[in-house]
Amino acid sequence: MIKKFFLLFAMALVMLACGDDEPSPGPNPNPNPNPDPGTETTLKPEDVTMPRKEIRAVWLCTVRDIDWPRNKTNPEVQKQEFIEYLDLFKQHNINTVIMQVRPCADAFYNSTLEPWSQFLTGTQGQDPGWDVMNFMIEETHKRGMEFHAWMNPYRICEDYTKFNPAANAISKQHPEWVMQYGKLWILNPGLPEVRQHLCNVVADLLDKYNVDGIHFDDYFYPYPDGTTLPDMEDYKKYGVPAGFTTIANWRRDNVNKAIEMVHNTILAHKPGAVFSISPFCVWRNASADPRGSQTYTSITNYDSLYADILKWCEENWIDLVVPQLYYTTQNQNANFLKLVQWWPDNVGTCPLAIGLELDLYSPNHSQAVYQTTTEIEQEFFYARRQQKVQGFFLFCAKVFKENKINLLGKIAQMFPEPSVIPFFGRTTVSAPSALTQLKADGKKLTWENKGNGMRYVVYRIEAKEAHTLDIVNTTSYEVIGTGYYAVSVLNADNTESTIAIVNVK
Secondary structure (H helix, E strand, O other): OHHHHHHHHHHHHHHHHHOOOOOOOOOOOOOOOOOOOOOOOOOOHHHOEOOOOOEEEEEEOOHHHOOOOOOOOOHHHHHHHHHHHHHHHHHOOOOEEEEEEEOOOOEOOOOOOOOEOHHHHOOOOOOOOOOHHHHHHHHHHHOOOEEEEEEOOOEEEOOHHHOOOOOOOHHHHOHHHEEEEOOEEEEOOOOHHHHHHHHHHHHHHHHHOOOOEEEEOOOOOOOOOOOOOOOHHHHHHHHOOOOOOOHHHHHHHHHHHHHHHHHHHHHHHOOOOEEEEOOEOOOOEOOOOOOOEOOOOOOOHHHHHOOOHHHHHHOOOOOEEOOEOOOOOOOOOOOHHHHHHHHHHHOOOOOEEEEEEOOOOOOOOOOHHHOOOHHHHHHHHHHHOOOOEEEEEEEOOHHHHHOHHHHHHHHHHHOOOOOOOOOOOOOOOOOOOOOOOOEEEOOEEEOOOOOOOOEEEEEEEEOOEEEEEEEEOOOEEEOOOOEEEEEEEEOOOOOEOOOEEEEEO
8 A cells, every 4th residue: 555655656756747848947057148258256255365465675784884885986887786786685575675764864865964975975964865765665666565674773984083074064063962882873872962953854755755664773872892881970960850760771761762652753744654673683681580481591671771662652653663682592591482482472462573584594604503505494484383473674785696505596586476565554544445347367367546655466376276376567468378367556654455357268
């Protein structure tokens, strides 16, 4: 009986299926059977993993003729030397130039406040006869890189016995501002007039030139040589009446005031400029402060240079901190592995990049660790394991021309694709909206113009991962192969829109 029931039930189903002449219409998997091949895409932006953004900067030094210019007499040779650096940077996916334009209370530009730099012509105060700064900025921007003006806040000269200051040098105009320490001359950080002069110099530069940032390095109070700083009378005049009970706290406050004032100067004159500082790698040793790092250096920022980096981060006076992690993964007193973990844990919300010293690497170095590129590869690897690390500053430019032990090959491996610079600092323009008219005509991508100052990041998407091809200021781009591509919009603040995707067939 049961078998007969199932047989009848099956026959009824067959009859129902064959009863209609036309099949019941189901959902059409392709509602547009002939889509425009230049716009068809089934991949959504939220399905794509975007690449990590990094600032990739190179310090280009002028002090002591480290990098540029090697030639002191011929402007055309100087220009060519500079362009050669830029082309090497661009070729190796560097996106930021940290250009030393005020190495010693002087200027690589025409200033009414300080003389032309001796490192430009060989003689302080000598006009080179051309607009050095404007040329450097234009050529850097032409290659899609940012230009950050690197200024030393206090240094006047490294050896006063060999120093021939110009008539308008600050040391001649205001000899009372000069502090001598060994053979070093610096502007006295304890004087209010010095702090104001520093801010005037920064403001003058920001008002005259289209720089993308202001950068200070690790030189604040001098690196100690075992002798006493000659500022006791200044402490009695300024520190004691202000309530400071130790000269060390007063010195730190002097530098704190300078950093805060420069921060405020940038906000007043060009709020879009990024203020970055690259301090010595040790804030304090743990033996002196529970917040300090497990390091054992005789010099620290806080106790020796009177630079309280963590306070600057906490107060949001700086937009990017770049500790110079120049010690190796093998160093016992200041180990790279410990420091590359300590800094992300202690800078709070302040953006962080890592400074690496490449100029030590040489086949003839006395230490084996610097004779191959293994160490530098490890440093990149461990730094990138820290999510807070947003890029690298490389010291210094000359390694790109010297290319000892094939350092350029290693840099090419570390930076295989271009990178968008992360957002640093303040919002000065509206966030860009995504493209709505991205199309492909064969291998040519085109899109709408989103306005002045906008750039466009072109990606190739493979296995749902975006790979940066280029950052352009045009509204078209020729690709090579077929597959999925994407384009985003990037504004002057380095704020990026959502990607638009197109399928190239």
